Amino acid sequence: PDPSSYDPNLMCLRTNEPIDFDPDGMSGGSAFVVQMVDGTLRAYFAGLVVTGGRDRFHIIKVGHIHRFLMALVRASSS
Numbered sequence: 081p082d083p084s085s086y087d088p089n090l091m092c093l094r095t096n097e098p099i100d101f102d103p104d105g106m107s108g109g110s111a112f113v114v115q116m117v118d119g120t121l122r123a124y125f126a127g128l129v130v131t132g133g134r135d136r137f138h139i140i141k142v143g144h145i146h147r148f149l150m151a152l153v154r155a156s157s158s
Contacts, residue, residue, distance in 0.1 A: 082094040082136055086138075087138075089140060089141060089144050090130060090138045090139060090140060090141065091126070091127065091138070091139045091141055092136055092137070092138050092139075093111075093136060093137045093139065094135060094136045095134075095135050095136065095137075098134040098135045099134050099135075102134075103132035103133060103134065103137075104132075106129050106132040106137070107129055107130060107131060107132065108128060108129065109128070109129045110125065110128060110129075111125075111126045111127045111128065111129055111137070111139045112124060112125060112126055113126040125142055126139060126141075126142055127139040127140045127141050127142045127144075127145060128140045128145060
């Protein structure tokens with residue numbers, strides 16, 4: 081994680097080394113986190129890629145996506 085995100089709704093991830101391919105087109109892609117839980121590796125949805133570069137990616141946090149979708153569901157049912 082890189083604490084220099086320009087928006088509190090986004091998480092900024094910096095790569096250990098610049099990637100060797102053009103990340104153009106990664107926007108809108110899913111972002112996942114892999115964690116060790118009770119001795120087992122588990123993957124979780126972390127958010128959606130907003131912008132990507134050779135050394136960092138900005139991702140909309142999953143909580144904000146969830147709140148947005150729930151607001152749409154509530155709006156469509158009223």
